[in-house]
Amino acid sequence: MRKFVSLGLLAGLLAACGDGGSPSWQGYVEGDPLLVGPKASGQLSKLAVDSGARVEQGALLFILDADTVLARRDQAMARQQQAQAQLDDLLKGKRPEEIAVVDAQIREGEARFSVAQREYDRLEKLVAAKVASVKAFDNARGDRDVAAAELERLKRERRSQLLPGRSDAVEAARRNVAAAQAQLAEAETALRERSVYAPKAGAVQDVFFREGEVVTEGRPVVSILPPSGRKVLFYVPEADLARVRPGAMVGVGCDNCPSGMTARVTFVSGEAEFTPPVIFSVQTLDKLVYKVEAVPQSNAASLKPGQPVDVVLSDER
Numbered sequence: 682m683r684k685f686v687s688l689g690l691l692a693g694l695l696a697a698c699g700d701g702g703s704p705s706w707q708g709y710v711e712g713d714p715l716l717v718g719p720k721a722s723g724q725l726s727k728l729a730v731d732s733g734a735r736v737e738q739g740a741l742l743f744i745l746d747a748d749t750v751l752a753r754r755d756q757a758m759a760r761q762q763q764a765q766a767q768l769d770d771l772l773k774g775k776r777p778e779e780i781a782v783v784d785a786q787i788r789e790g791e792a793r794f795s796v797a798q799r800e801y802d803r804l805e806k807l808v809a810a811k812v813a814s815v816k817a818f819d820n821a822r823g824d825r826d827v828a829a830a831e832l833e834r835l836k837r838e839r840r841s842q843l844l845p846g847r848s849d850a851v852e853a854a855r856r857n858v859a860a861a862q863a864q865l866a867e868a869e870t871a872l873r874e875r876s877v878y879a880p881k882a883g884a885v886q887d888v889f890f891r892e893g894e895v896v897t898e899g900r901p902v903v904s905i906l907p908p909s910g911r912k913v914l915f916y917v918p919e920a921d922l923a924r925v926r927p928g929a930m931v932g933v934g935c936d937n938c939p940s941g942m943t944a945r946v947t948f949v950s951g952e953a954e955f956t957p958p959v960i961f962s963v964q965t966l967d968k969l970v971y972k973v974e975a976v977p978q979s980n981a982a983s984l985k986p987g988q989p990v991d992v993v994l995s996d997e998r
Contacts, residue, residue, distance in 0.1 A: 704993070706916065719875070725892050726744050727744040736879045804818040883905040
């Protein structure tokens with residue numbers, strides 16, 4: 682993570698006050714910006730912010746070219762619709778047009794059976810009166826039975842058309858629909874990810890790419906410094922170390938800072954080091970000190986990275 686620190690920032694490290702009051706030190710503000718980049722590679726088609734701009738959470742930062750992903754989404758949508766249509770067709774049986782064809786065939790079969798039945802009845806009477814041959818009567822009976830069987834077959838076909846498809850075919854169609862929906866959801870997610878929004882409110886510190894440039898996956902395009910990304914960093918001599926512990930409150934003062942600003946200590950180094958070059962003076966060059974970090978409790982947005990501050994131990998716990 683980049684740190685925003687000004688060289689030659691502070692003139693010296695102040696020791697504890699000699700009048701018995703609370704010890705005070707000089708420090709500076711450090712920033713931990715959020716580096717925001719895309720989850721996939723692509724050409725930067727739109728940059729919605731620039732350095733120095735303030736953005737709210739959820740504000741559009743940039744957009745990557747989406748033509749290829751859009752085409753993939755449309756293909757996935759077409760596959761999903763086709764799979765759903767096949768499943769619906771299996772669940773509801775034949776279409777009305779197909780059923781109408783069978784209905785017409787049933788009416789024709791009923792007419793053939795009616796004719797065959799009348800002929801059978803006529804010959805039955807003639808055979809009983811011995812004016813028609815038994816062979817003709819047998820032929821009429823055969824024609825009637827064939828017509829009855831064909832009519833029954835058509836009626837069974839009509840009933841089957843109203844039933845859904847076989848269970849195995851329906852289950853396979855359901856799996857196809859689920860797979861197509863998953864592909865569509867993946868494509869829609871990839872399309873949404875071409876537009877990147879601010880994860881938090883803050884100030885835009887840097888813009889690393891411009892419109893038309895190609896951004897690779899994972900590379901930051903914009904850095905944003907939210908108020909919560911600011912902290913006060915100062916160095917404490919060993920004599921004061923026992924009074925500065927995690928959780929302790931310190932007062933923070935600087936030019937143009939709101940009065941009464943406080944910060945809570947979140948980190949105290951366990952190892953001593955020589956006064957860093959950015960804050961040493963001739964008097965403190967050979968001093969061993971401990972690094973301390975504190976998080977502002979309010980008005981953090983008023984602090985600028987690299988800004989010098991005065992830090993004093995507070996009585997508040």
